[in-house]
Amino acid sequence: MSQYVLRRLLIAIPSLLGISAVLFFVLALAPGDPFSELATNPNVPPEVQAALRAKFGLDDPIYLRYLHWLNAMLHGDWGFSFVSRMNVDTLILQRLPATLYVIGSAQILALLIAIPVGVYAATKPYSLFDQVANTLAFVGFSLPTFFTGILFILIFSITLDWLPFVYTTDIKATGIRWVLEMIRQAIMPVAVLGLFQAASMTRFVRSAMLDVIRLDYVTTARAKGLGQATVIIKHVMRNAMIPVVTLIALQMPAVFGGAIVTEQIFRIPGIGSLLISSILSNDTPVVMAVTFVFACLVVLFNLIADVLYGWLDPRISLR
Amino acid sequence: MLDKELRSMIGQVKDGRMDRRAFVKRLAAVGLTAPLANQILALGGVAMAQSPAVYKPTKRGGGGPLKLLWWQGPTLLNPHFATGTKDQDGSRLFYEPLASWDADGNLNPILAAEIPSLANGGLAADAKSVVWKIKPGVKWHDGKPLTADDFVFTWQYASDPATATVSISTYGEITVEKVNDLSIRILFKTPTPFWANAFVGAYGCVLPKHLFAEYKGSKSREAPNNLAPVGTGPYKFVEFKPGDVVRGELNPDYHMPNRPHFDTIEMKGGGDAVSAARAVIQTGEFDFAWNMQVEDDVLLRLEKGGKGKTLYATGGDIEFIAINFTDPNTEIDGERSSMKTKHPILSDPNVRKALALLVDRDSVKKAIYGRAGRTTANYLNGPEKFVSKNTSWEFNIEKASKMLDDAGWRVGADGIREKDGKKFKLLYQTSTNGPRQKTQAIVKQACQKAGIDVELKSVVASVFFSSDVANPDTYPKFYADIEEFQIPMTQPDPALHMRRYISANVATKENKWQGQNFPRYVNKEYDAAIAAAETETDPVKRAALYIKCNDLLWQDTVFIPVMHRLKVEAAANNLRPALSGWANETDNIQDWYREA
Numbered sequence: 001m002s003q004y005v006l007r008r009l010l011i012a013i014p015s016l017l018g019i020s021a022v023l024f025f026v027l028a029l030a031p032g033d034p035f036s037e038l039a040t041n042p043n044v045p046p047e048v049q050a051a052l053r054a055k056f057g058l059d060d061p062i063y064l065r066y067l068h069w070l071n072a073m074l075h076g077d078w079g080f081s082f083v084s085r086m087n088v089d090t091l092i093l094q095r096l097p098a099t100l101y102v103i104g105s106a107q108i109l110a111l112l113i114a115i116p117v118g119v120y121a122a123t124k125p126y127s128l129f130d131q132v133a134n135t136l137a138f139v140g141f142s143l144p145t146f147f148t149g150i151l152f153i154l155i156f157s158i159t160l161d162w163l164p165f166v167y168t169t170d171i172k173a174t175g176i177r178w179v180l181e182m183i184r185q186a187i188m189p190v191a192v193l194g195l196f197q198a199a200s201m202t203r204f205v206r207s208a209m210l211d212v213i214r215l216d217y218v219t220t221a222r223a224k225g226l227g228q229a230t231v232i233i234k235h236v237m238r239n240a241m242i243p244v245v246t247l248i249a250l251q252m253p254a255v256f257g258g259a260i261v262t263e264q265i266f267r268i269p270g271i272g273s274l275l276i277s278s279i280l281s282n283d284t285p286v287v288m289a290v291t292f293v294f295a296c297l298v299v300l301f302n303l304i305a306d307v308l309y310g311w312l313d314p315r316i317s318l319r
Numbered sequence: 320m321l322d323k324e325l326r327s328m329i330g331q332v333k334d335g336r337m338d339r340r341a342f343v344k345r346l347a348a349v350g351l352t353a354p355l356a357n358q359i360l361a362l363g364g365v366a367m368a369q370s371p372a373v374y375k376p377t378k379r380g381g382g383g384p385l386k387l388l389w390w391q392g393p394t395l396l397n398p399h400f401a402t403g404t405k406d407q408d409g410s411r412l413f414y415e416p417l418a419s420w421d422a423d424g425n426l427n428p429i430l431a432a433e434i435p436s437l438a439n440g441g442l443a444a445d446a447k448s449v450v451w452k453i454k455p456g457v458k459w460h461d462g463k464p465l466t467a468d469d470f471v472f473t474w475q476y477a478s479d480p481a482t483a484t485v486s487i488s489t490y491g492e493i494t495v496e497k498v499n500d501l502s503i504r505i506l507f508k509t510p511t512p513f514w515a516n517a518f519v520g521a522y523g524c525v526l527p528k529h530l531f532a533e534y535k536g537s538k539s540r541e542a543p544n545n546l547a548p549v550g551t552g553p554y555k556f557v558e559f560k561p562g563d564v565v566r567g568e569l570n571p572d573y574h575m576p577n578r579p580h581f582d583t584i585e586m587k588g589g590g591d592a593v594s595a596a597r598a599v600i601q602t603g604e605f606d607f608a609w610n611m612q613v614e615d616d617v618l619l620r621l622e623k624g625g626k627g628k629t630l631y632a633t634g635g636d637i638e639f640i641a642i643n644f645t646d647p648n649t650e651i652d653g654e655r656s657s658m659k660t661k662h663p664i665l666s667d668p669n670v671r672k673a674l675a676l677l678v679d680r681d682s683v684k685k686a687i688y689g690r691a692g693r694t695t696a697n698y699l700n701g702p703e704k705f706v707s708k709n710t711s712w713e714f715n716i717e718k719a720s721k722m723l724d725d726a727g728w729r730v731g732a733d734g735i736r737e738k739d740g741k742k743f744k745l746l747y748q749t750s751t752n753g754p755r756q757k758t759q760a761i762v763k764q765a766c767q768k769a770g771i772d773v774e775l776k777s778v779v780a781s782v783f784f785s786s787d788v789a790n791p792d793t794y795p796k797f798y799a800d801i802e803e804f805q806i807p808m809t810q811p812d813p814a815l816h817m818r819r820y821i822s823a824n825v826a827t828k829e830n831k832w833q834g835q836n837f838p839r840y841v842n843k844e845y846d847a848a849i850a851a852a853e854t855e856t857d858p859v860k861r862a863a864l865y866i867k868c869n870d871l872l873w874q875d876t877v878f879i880p881v882m883h884r885l886k887v888e889a890a891a892n893n894l895r896p897a898l899s900g901w902a903n904e905t906d907n908i909q910d911w912y913r914e915a
Contacts, residue, residue, distance in 0.1 A: 084561040267589040269563035
C-alpha cells in the first residue's frame with residue numbers, strides 16, 4: 001500500500017512538471033500586460049512602464065522565465081505578484097480559508113442531500129418521490145451557478161431582505177453572534193454550490209444503488225429475513241458507495257472551478273476570486289500559482305480516489 | 320481679450336472692492352470660470368480660496384462605521400506604486416498630501432498650513448519655485464512628528480528610477496529642498512505655471528522617512544509598510560487583504576478639528592459594478608460604491624424607492640473617436656500606420672469633417688450615457704477656464720453626404736462611395752465594452768446612410784490598453800482607420816492632457832509605440848502653441864494657448880469627441896461624501912460625514 005502511494009507520488013512529479021510547463025507557456029503567450037492600466041494615464045510616462053517591465057523580468061525570453069519560475073518554486077518561492085507587490089503564497093494563504101469554508105460546507109450540504117435522497121429514490125424506483133427527485137436533479141444541474149446565484153440574491157437579499165449578499169471576512173462580533181453571522185452570510189453561496197453538486201450526485205447515488213440492489217446477494221440477505229434498513233445500509237450502500245466516492249473525489253477540482261464563479265458573485269475573498277481578479281489585471285505570477293494549485297488538486301484527488309477504492313473494496317489490490 | 324480688464328478685476332479683489340464670488344461670476348460670463356480661475360487669482364497675488372467645505376459634525380467620531388464598496392479592491396497600499404485609482408483610493412485613507420483638489424478645482428490644504436500664493440511669498444514671480452509651509456504639530460500614526468525631512472525623502476524615493484514608482488514623472492523633473500523643519504521649497508527647471516502637482520492629490524501622498532528610508536531604490540518591494548501603511552491620515556491602519564478588504568479606525572490624534580466623523584472605515588473589494596450599485600442603492604448594505612459603470616436605465620430603476628442615490632462629479636474625462644492620419648494597411652519597414660504613409664481616405668480634411676457630422680452625440684447620450692455624459696465638440700473639457708467656446712458640432716447626414724460628394728467620393732452601384740476605383744471602407748476599433756460597442760453601432764448606422772462601409776472591431780481591454788510590442792491590436796499601434804476610447808484627465812490642468820499630441824510624441828516602431836500621439840497628428844502650429852503654453856506664466860495667455868490647441872484639434876478633426884464623461888458614484892441617502900471630478904473619490908475623505 002505505502003509502496004503504491006509512493007510510486008503514484010513519483011509518477012505525479014513528471015505530470016505536474018508537464019502541466020506547469022504548458023500553463024506557463026500558454027500564459028506567457030496570452031496577450032496582456034500587467035501595467036496596461038498605466039498606459040492611458042498621461043501622468044505616467046512610457047519609460048516608467050518600460051522600467052517596471054524590466055524590473056519584473058517581463059522582457060526575458062520565455063524559456064528563461066520558465067526556468068526561473070521552476071527554480072524558485074523548488075525553493076518554495078511561489079513568485080511575486082506584479083500588482084500587489086507581495087509574495088504569491090501569502091496572497092493565496094490569505095484567501096484559502098474562505099474557499100475551504102465555503103466549498104467544504106457546500107460539499108457537506110451536497111452529501112447530506114444526495115445520499116438520503118438518492119438511496120430512498122433507488123429503493124422505490126419510478127415512484128412519485130423518485131420522479132420529483134429526478135426532475136429537481138435535472139433542473140439543478142442544468143442551471144449554472146452564476147444564474148442561481150443572481151436569482152438567490154434577487155429573492156433573498158433584494159425582495160425579502162433576509163440575507164446579505166456581500167461576504168465579509170471580518171465580522172464585528174464575538175462568540176455565538178459571530179458564528180451566527182458567519183452562517184447567515186454563507187447560506188446563499190453554500191446553497192448555490194451545494195445544490196448544484198447535490199443535483200448530479202443524487203443521480204449518481206441513485207443509479208449506483210439501483211445497480212447493486214438487484215444483485216443476488218441482496219435477495220439472499222432479504223431471504224435471510226433481514227430488515228429493509230439493515231439490507232439497504234449494511235449490504236447495498238457499502239457496495240454502491242464505491243463508485244460514488246470515486247466520483248466525489250474526482251469532482252473536487254470541478255467544485256473549485258464552480259466556486260470561482262460563485263465567489264465572484266458573492267464577493268467571497270477566496271482563491272477563485274483571486275484568480276479572476278489576477279486574470280483581469282494580467283497578474284501572471286498569481287494566475288500561474290493559482291492554476292498550478294488547481295492542477296495539484298486534480299492530481300492529489302485522483303490519488304485519493306485510488307487509495308479510497310482499495311480501502312472500500314479489499315478485492316481491489318493496489319500494487 | 321480681457322487682459323487689462325482682468326488685471327483691474329484682480330486688483331479689485333485684492334483690495335476688497337470686489338468679492339471673490341463676483342470675480343468668478345464675471346469670468347464665467349466670458350467663458351473663463353471656476354477651477355483655475357482661482358489659480359489666476361493666486362498668480363495675480365490673491366490667496367487662493369480655501370474650500371468652503373460644509374462640514375457639520377461638531378465632534379470627532381461618533382459616526383459609526385463607514386462601509387465603502389470598490390468593485391475592484393485595492394491590491395497594494397503604497398500610493399507611489401499604485402497601478403490604478405483603486406490602489407490610490409485605498410492608500411489615501413491613511414496617507415495624505417499637502418493639498419487636494421475640491422469639487423471646483425480649488426486646492427484644499429491638508430498637510431499644508433496654507434496654499435502658496437504670490438501674496439504670502441509661496442510662489443516665486445518667475446514661476447520656477449514654490450515654498451510650501453507644513454502644518455505644525457502633525458504626527459504620524461506611530462507618534463513621530465511630520466517634518467520637512469519626510470517630504471524631501473518622499474521626493475528622493477519617488478524620483479529614484481530603481482524604486483520604480485509610478486509617480487516618477489511627478490517627482491523626476493523637480494528638486495525638493497528643506498527650508499526649515501516646517502517648510503520645503505520645490506524647484507523647477509523651467510518656469511512651471513502649473514505648480515500644484517508634486518505633493519498634491521493622489522501622487523502627492525507623503526511617506527514616513529523613518530519607516531521607508533531603508534527601502535529606497537531596488538529594495539523598495541521588501542518594505543513591510545507597503546502593506547501596512549503608517550500615515551498621517553484621518554484613519555489608522557487595521558487590516559489589509561489585497562483585493563478583498565482594507566480596514567481602518569479613527570485616528571484620535573488627527574490634525575483637523577472634529578474630524579474624522581466615522582469610528583471605523585472599511586473598503587471592501589470585488590464583484591461587479593451592477594451588484595455594487597444594488598448593495599448601496601437597493602439593500603443599503605454599504606454606504607458608498609465607486610465608479611458606477613452601469614447603464615443609466617439600470618441606475619434609474621434601482622433608485623426608485625431605494626436607500627441610496629447616484630452622485631455625479633464633473634472632471635475632464637473625454638470619450639472620443641480618434642482618426643488615423645497614416646495608412647494602417649500599408650506596411651513599410653515592418654510597420655503599419657507608418658509615418659511615411661498618408662491615410663488614403665482620411666488625409667483629406669473635408670472627409671474628416673464629414674465623418675464628424677455623422678456622429679450622433681445626442682442619441683449616444685440618450686441611449687447610453689444618460690446623466691453620466693455631456694455632449695461636446697471639444698477635446699479639452701475642463702476646467703472651465705480652458706474650455707473653448709469657439710467650437711460647435713452637429714449631426715447632419717445630408718450635409719456630410721454633400722461634403723463627400725464635393726470631395727469626389729461618389730455613391731457607387733452597391734450604395735458605397737468610391738473614388739478612383741477605391742471603396743470608402745473604414746475599420747472602426749474599440750475596447751470590448753458595452754457602451755463603446757453600442758456607440759459603434761450608432762455611428763455605423765449613420766455612416767451607412769451616408770454611403771460609408773464601416774467594419775466594427777472590438778479588442779479585449781487588457782490587450783487594447785497594453786503596451787505589448789508584439790500585439791497588433793493595441794491602441795497606440797492603431798492598425799485601424801478610426802478608434803474609440805476614453806482618456807481620463809487626472810488633474811485640473813491641461814498640460815499633460817494636451818502635450819500628448821505634439822509631433823515629437825508620435826507612436827512609431829522606433830519608440831516601440833510608446834509615443835503618446837497615437838493619431839500620428841503633426842501640426843507645427845500645435846507644437847508651437849504647446850511649447851509656448853508650457854512656459855507661459857501669465858494664466859490668461861496660457862489658457863488662451865490651450866484653447867487654441869483644442870481648437871486646432873477641432874479644426875483638423877483629429878478627434879471626434881463623443882461624450883464628456885462624468886464620474887458616477889452611488890451613496891446612501893444620508894451620506895455626505897466630499898467628491899470632486901478633479902480628484903479620486905477618497906481624496907477628501909476627512910470631510911465625509913453622515914447626516915443625523
